[in-house]
Amino acid sequence: xxxxxxxxxxxxxxxLPFHSQIFVSWRVMGRATMYGYSEQRLLLLRSTSSKAxxxxxxxxxxxxxxxxxxxxxxxxxxQGLKPQQIINTHAHIDHIMGIESLKVKxxxxxxxxxxxxxxxxxxxxxxMLFGFTFGSVPVPxxxxxxxxxxxxxxxxxxxxxxPGHSPGSIVFYNAAGKxxxxxxxxxxxxVGRSDLPGGNHDVLMNSISEQIYTLxxxxxxxxxxxxxxxxxxxxxxxPYVRG
Numbered sequence: 001x002x003x004x005x006x007x008x009x010x011x012x013x014x015x016l017p018f019h020s021q022i023f024v025s026w027r028v029m030g031r032a033t034m035y036g037y038s039e040q041r042l043l044l045l046r047s048t049s050s051k052a053x054x055x056x057x058x059x060x061x062x063x064x065x066x067x068x069x070x071x072x073x074x075x076x077x078x079q080g081l082k083p084q085q086i087i088n089t090h091a092h093i094d095h096i097m098g099i100e101s102l103k104v105k106x107x108x109x110x111x112x113x114x115x116x117x118x119x120x121x122x123x124x125x126x127x128m129l130f131g132f133t134f135g136s137v138p139v140p141x142x143x144x145x146x147x148x149x150x151x152x153x154x155x156x157x158x159x160x161x162x163p164g165h166s167p168g169s170i171v172f173y174n175a176a177g178k179x180x181x182x183x184x185x186x187x188x189x190x191v192g193r194s195d196l197p198g199g200n201h202d203v204l205m206n207s208i209s210e211q212i213y214t215l216x217x218x219x220x221x222x223x224x225x226x227x228x229x230x231x232x233x234x235x236x237x238x239p240y241v242r243g
Contacts, residue, residue, distance in 0.1 A: 042072070042098060043181060043222065046081060047153025053081040054152055055102055056088060056172075056181060069101045085142075086110040087150060089183025090169040091120040092196070093127050095224060099138040109141030113161065115168025119198055126196075144170060157181070162211045164204020165192030171211060179220040180231075186212055186221060188229035191240045205241050213243040 043056040053076070076083065083106040086099055091112055099110050112120070120137065127134035144150065146161035150172065157172040162185045169192075172181040184192040186208050194201040212221070217232025235243025 044076075044081070045152055045155075045181075046079075047155060050153050051080050051082050052084050052153050054084055055086045055098075068098070069105075072098070072102075073105060083108050087144060087172070088112040088116075089171060089181065089185075089224065090166040091116040091123070092166060092184070093123050093130070093134060095183070096120065096123060096138055097134070100136045103138060110138050111142040111144045112140055113146070113168035113170045114143040115161075115163070116166060117168075119166050119168070122197060146170060160211045162207035164194055164200050164202075164207045166196070167198040169207070173215060173219075178216060178218055179222065180212065180215065182212065182221045182223045184224045186229075186234060186238075187223045187225060188221075188227050188234075189238060190226075191238070208241050209243070213241075 045054045045056065046052070083102065085108050086102055088095060088099070088111070102108065103110055117140075120140070123137045124134045144159055146159050148159050150157040150159060155174065155176070157174050160171050160173060162169050162171050162183075165184045169183055169185055171183055171185060174180070185204065186192070191208060192204060193199065194204045212231060213235055215231050217230065217235065219231040221229050221231060221234070223229070231243075234241075
């Protein structure tokens with residue numbers, strides 16, 4: 001796997017086992033570690049049949065924001081990708097910071113679940129709690145409902161509502177490829193925090209049990225932070241919630 005490094009970012013393509021590819025950009029150093037975002041994932045889902053691409057944003061705020069944008073834009077250009085729309089799992093600050101620049105650059109809409117609107121509205125206040133300022137808060141152009149399907153070219157993602165980390169957290173499941181975009185609901189060996197406004201620990205545990213652990217064990221889970229895992233592994237070994 002080729003990794004292009006431009007301090008402090010690494011951009012690496014990771015192929016998924018069917019029609020689409022996933023490109024993952026992450027931060028591993030700098031001020032972001034002070035805020036708990038030591039490895040932040042930006043997922044770019046690409047349909048190989050058309051070069052169409054759907055960003056799922058996530059980026060820690062730091063002095064390197066302009067650098068991050070430049071690296072991402074260059075990567076999209078180099079790969080010949082054509083951004084279509086931005087789809088988000090939730091609206092915590094570390095998952096919305098790259099949205100406005102993408103919206104402006106490519107004139108594409110941004111969507112999330114409607115229950116995330118209070119979280120989005122509190123973005124600037126949340127940023128202050130972590131010791132930094134938030135620039136322009138993105139305005140959603142559409143809302144993504146649970147129990148619907150998101151079309152990515154020839155591919156399809158099932159939308160599942162999984163609150164607890166935040167009130168409108170959603171996860172995206174691809175049955176054909178057996179993979180899940182899990183946001184910050186479930187991690188490799190851990191779970192999302194539930195102590196932020198709108199979070200609820202019991203609701204989070206139920207979401208994991210009902211919306212993720214009911215998927216096939218071989219389902220790969222791509223989380224908002226940290227390495228990928230599988231449903232089967234977490235059901236057997238996760239210290240917070242067993243299947």
